[in-house]
Amino acid sequence: MLLAVAAVVAVLAVVGGLLYVAVDQFRSGAPEAAAPSPAIVEPPAPEPAPAAAVAASVPVPSIEQTVAVGATPGFVAVAPSGRQAYIANRTAGVVTVVDTAVNRVTATIPVPAGPPQFLSFSPDGRRIYVSIFNDERTIAAVGVLDTTTNSIIATIPVRTRPYLGAVTRDGARLYVPNHDSGTISVIDTATNAVTSEIKVAPNPHWIEFTKDGSRAYIANHESNVVSVLDTATNTVLTEVPVQKSPHSVAVHPTRPLVANVNYDSASVTMIDTNTNQVVATIPVGLNPQDITWSPDGRFAYTANVNDNTASVISVDSMSVTATIPTGVSPTSFAVLPDGRTGYITNLKDGTVTLLSLGS
Structure with missing residues (x-):
């Protein structure tokens, strides 16, 4: 009996050794077995933080509070993390940072090149691209703001009056509409250099990519159209007629739908992105300038x-x-990414209105 057990153990040892060598050969691709070495165990990759639960948005939001943020707050963008809101203060020449946990100003960042007008985030939140221009049309640039140091690290010359840009889903390119030249500047975010320009209908204001990144929609203010751009070829596929003075666009989070506000018609146009046809036109307040969606859509x-x-x-x-x-x-x-709070810049009284949008 003892001899039989010993034989089984010996066989298992031989088989185990052969399996070890075979696996080692498979991993290394070596034609011959190498001398075994101690296994290196890599630590497991950290699990991504779970996404915050998105609030169910309500039809009638309530006002939470009003926060002073300095003179001429013209545009607000929320960081992808939701932890900060960044505000472009035009004539003050700064970007103001608000901690969204306590809704207090925590920093003001000088923009030496000129008045900051619009802010677009990189997908990872480490960069903000600041559209910079003045009323005299003597300044036209995009500032690169490093959010880890809260400083401008580069300034990129572009055409006159750059409006709200958008970064591609992979973070590799920034598209910036140049109002006065009817062009889109395409910027390589690795080199911070303009690599090409795309001609579009006159006076482009706003650009936003679809969720798959294959298309971009552009509000062309004085042209009364929304341009549809193929991002693989950087060519305009079609122009969708809307009402007077389309100012901004917003892609729906889940549906094939793009909304744009028409500044001089006091309306919102809804465009079906499958057909690029207008499916609804909705009256709103006087001179709508910006539009966005609740995260739950x-x-x-x-x-x-x-x-x-x-x-x-x-x-x-x-x-x-x-x-x-x-x-x-x-x-x-x-x-905010969780859909609970909205931030509205009030240009002429130096404040931001906070709305409770859901719970």
């Missing part, structure tokens, strides 16, 4: 600069469900 929000309101639009009914008073001259609207 149930509502769109507009900042109506000349009647001091924000409009709330239901995507299901394609109608306004609420009109919310803001500060003086609301110019932009940003929403």
Whole structure:
């Protein structure tokens, strides 16, 4: 009996050794077995942090508070993490940082090149691309703001009056609409250099990519069209006629839908991205300047600069469900990634209105 057990053990040892050598050969691709070495065990990759639960948005938001953020806050963008809101203060020449956990200003970042107008984040949140121009049209640039140091690390010359840009999903390129030249500057984010220009309809204001990145939609202000750009070839596929003075665009988070505000028509146009046809036109407040979606996609929000309101639009009914008073001259609207709070810049009273959008 003892001899039999010993034989089994010996066989298992031989088989185990052969398996070890075979696996080692497979891993290394070596034709001959190398001398075994101690196994190196790599630590497991850290699990990504779970995404915060997205709030169910409500048809009638409530005002949470008003926060002073310095003179001429023209545009607000929320970091991908949701931890900070960054505000372009035009004539003050700074970008103001608000801690969204406590809703207090924690920093002001000088923009030496000129008045900051619009802010676009890189997907990882480490860079903000600051559109910079003045009323005299003597300054036209994009500043690169490093959010780890809160400083401008590069300035890229572009064409006159760069409006709101957008970064590709892989973070490799930045597309910036140049209002006065009817072009889009394509910038390599690794080198911070313009690599090409795309001709579009006159006076492009806003650009946003679809979720798969294959298309971009551009609001062309004085042309009364929204351009549809093929990002593989950087060519315009079509132009969608909308109402007067399209100012900004917003891609729906899940549906094949793009919304744009028409500044001089006081309306929102909804475009089906499968057909590039207008499916609804919705009246809103006077001179809407910006539009964004709730993260759950149930509502769109507009900042109506000349009647001091924000409009709330239901995507299901394609109608306004609420009109919310803001500060003086609301110019932009940003929403936290969890959908609970909205931030509206009030240009003429130096404040941001915070709205409770869901829970």
